[in-house]
Amino acid sequence: MFTGIIEAMGKVSQVQPHSGDLRLCIETGGLGLDDVALGDSIATNGVCLTVVELTGRGYWADVSGETLMHTTAGQWQPGHTVNLEKALTPQTRLGGHIVSGHVDGIGEVVKRWGDARSERFRLRAPDELAKYIAHKGSITVDGISLTVNKVDGAEFELNIVPHTLKCTTMDGYKAGTQVNLEVDLLARYLERLLLGERAAEPSEDSGISLDFLTRHGFNRA
Structure with missing residues (x-):
């Protein structure tokens, strides 16, 4: 389980196809791995991945066909930036909301515009997820716990403060960007x-x- 509070940004360093699925190597940047063991989970752009090998600079993880079908992981190439969060512990502050790391579907950024020091985003979710998205409810976008500010059918809006833009991949979003969505559990x-x-x-x-x-x-x- 996770909180949706991003701890660091990393990047994909290697992508290895394996009989219809993938093995990925993720460089973790500022995310400390001293307390990470084989078999631990790390949310990678909202996808719960199991660490199968530690490299000193990051970790390897297997990505199943099921995960490739429902997430953006199949689009990742070396150099792709990802949001990272280690699994929560009993001592973790629950600053976001309860996140499982089980992505429900792929959404798309429709529009982005400035609002004072914040940035606003309008995203479109798959139609089958629209019923789970509520005004002032929680949603996870690429692993980030966010509050829904407005809902219009399968589209919803987010208000993103400067800190979140700086510390996550959201500053790179533009119209057409595809993102992983996890609705409120x-x-x-x-x-x-x-x-x-x-x-x-x-x-x-x-x-x-x-x-x-x-x-x-x-x-x-």
């Missing part, structure tokens, strides 16, 4: 809980609809 569990006993039914029959909510007393209009 609690929203996903709430959806599942609302299904009740229907959660055990095949997925094609277990979606939450207006009719479902009305029959279970959630819609009294």
Whole structure:
């Protein structure tokens, strides 16, 4: 588990294809590795990667086909900058929100503009994730815990202060940049809980609809 508070920026140093998936070497820059062991997790642009080898300057990690399908990791080339966060400990300050490192899908930057000393971004999420994104709720973008300022369908806006721009990869974002999105974990569990006993039914029959909510007393209009 992670908090979405970025500890350092690193970069991809090597990309090795392996029978349909990848092995990546990440140089960690200012991220200390003295307390990292083989098998530990490091969030890399929001993707929870397992350390399989330590190099002294960074780590190697395997990236499965499933991860390549749902994240931007397949686009990474040597020199690509990434946000890094080590897994939280019982002593970690939970300054962001609970982040699993399990990316839900790829979003895209639609627009960027200045607002006083901040920068504002408008992003588009995959349609299937729109229901989990709420005004003033939390969302993880490339591993960064952020607050949603506005929602319009599958698009949402973020207000980014100078410190976040300086300490993450967001200063390099422009229209068309693709990013990893992880929605609020609690929203996903709430959806599942609302299904009740229907959660055990095949997925094609277990979606939450207006009719479902009305029959279970959630819609009294």
